[in-house]
Amino acid sequence: MTDVIEKTEVLKIVGLHKSFDQLEVLKGIDLTMQKGEVVVLLGASGSGKSTMLRCVNFMETPTSGRIIFEGKPVGKIHQGNGAVDYLEKELAILRSHVGMVFQHFNLFPHMTVKENVMEGPRTVLKLDKSECERRALKYLEKVGLAWKADAYPSQLSGGQQQRVAIARALAMEPSLMLFDEATSALDPELVGEVLETMKELADEGMTMLIVTHELGFAYTVADRVLFLADGDILEQGAPEDVLIHPKQEGTKKFLKGHGSFRLPEPQLD
Numbered sequence: 406m407t408d409v410i411e412k413t414e415v416l417k418i419v420g421l422h423k424s425f426d427q428l429e430v431l432k433g434i435d436l437t438m439q440k441g442e443v444v445v446l447l448g449a450s451g452s453g454k455s456t457m458l459r460c461v462n463f464m465e466t467p468t469s470g471r472i473i474f475e476g477k478p479v480g481k482i483h484q485g486n487g488a489v490d491y492l493e494k495e496l497a498i499l500r501s502h503v504g505m506v507f508q509h510f511n512l513f514p515h516m517t518v519k520e521n522v523m524e525g526p527r528t529v530l531k532l533d534k535s536e537c538e539r540r541a542l543k544y545l546e547k548v549g550l551a552w553k554a555d556a557y558p559s560q561l562s563g564g565q566q567q568r569v570a571i572a573r574a575l576a577m578e579p580s581l582m583l584f585d586e587a588t589s590a591l592d593p594e595l596v597g598e599v600l601e602t603m604k605e606l607a608d609e610g611m612t613m614l615i616v617t618h619e620l621g622f623a624y625t626v627a628d629r630v631l632f633l634a635d636g637d638i639l640e641q642g643a644p645e646d647v648l649i650h651p652k653q654e655g656t657k658k659f660l661k662g663h664g665s666f667r668l669p670e671p672q673l674d
């Protein structure tokens with residue numbers, strides 16, 4: 406019985422602490438994400454949102470705490486000092502199952518769009534060329550850019566480049582997608598197409614942990630919204646609860662600072 410429940414947990418973060426020298430950024434974060442769940446992480450600049458995402462795919466090593474991915478704790482407890490030891494090989498496998506999309510998409514400028522998307526499956530998964538090509542076209546199709554397969558990144562708009570970056574992450578067929586302010590660097594008129602692509606992914610059942618300042622998007626797409634402050638989750642709940650009826654002063658202040666956002670549908674009352 407418990408087994409069945411655990412298998413649906415894609416990610417479990419337990420007591421995650423992260424310090425940079427004297428600066429304690431994360432002070433014991435707990436989070437469980439079920440398969441297909443979309444969680445939006447909000448918080449002021451410098452509150453540790455990126456650090457939290459980076460600990461999930463081990464671009465940063467947690468100072469303490471555990472990351473449990475698809476039911477399996479990452480790393481092994483050291484018999485002597487109780488610390489968690491991580492093997493690079495295990496982390497590489499984990500990373501291949503966790504897609505990440507950043508603010509700056511960093512596509513390879515000398516490769517075509519299709520080659521960019523083929524790169525992960527080719528070099529990391531070592532799939533044969535025809536399978537890499539099949540995947541590239543499949544996921545470019547999904548983000549609506551198969552028609553740009555032979556273009557170079559510089560020939561695309563910022564929004565299109567970010568959609569290619571999403572296709573590149575999807576081509577690894579990850580079980581979890583992390584988005585760190587994926588639309589923050591885009592011109593305002595290009596934000597919508599990227600959010601739309603992310604919404605389609607969410608609708609298809611992708612498990613997603615998203616840092617964004619797009620509150621309307623969070624309201625529409627998130628199953629759960631988390632507000633991070635002072636190294637901990639200050640408040641969390643359904644979008645309606647956190648975004649419309651926040652309980653904590655810190656959350657209220659943050660939301661005020663972000664102005665009002667348009668609700669996607671008319672409010673009936």
Ligand code: ADP
Pocket residue numbers: 425428430448449450451452453454455456457
């Ligand atoms: P956010 O994404 O919420 O804006 P970050 O996770 O980027 O916040 O940063 C949280 C805090 O940790 C900030 O004070 C930042 O300066 C600090 N920090 C982040 N990465 C490092 C690092 N590699 N070395 C030292 N300090 C860092």
Ligand code: MG
Pocket residue numbers: 454455456585
């Ligand atoms: Mg950040």
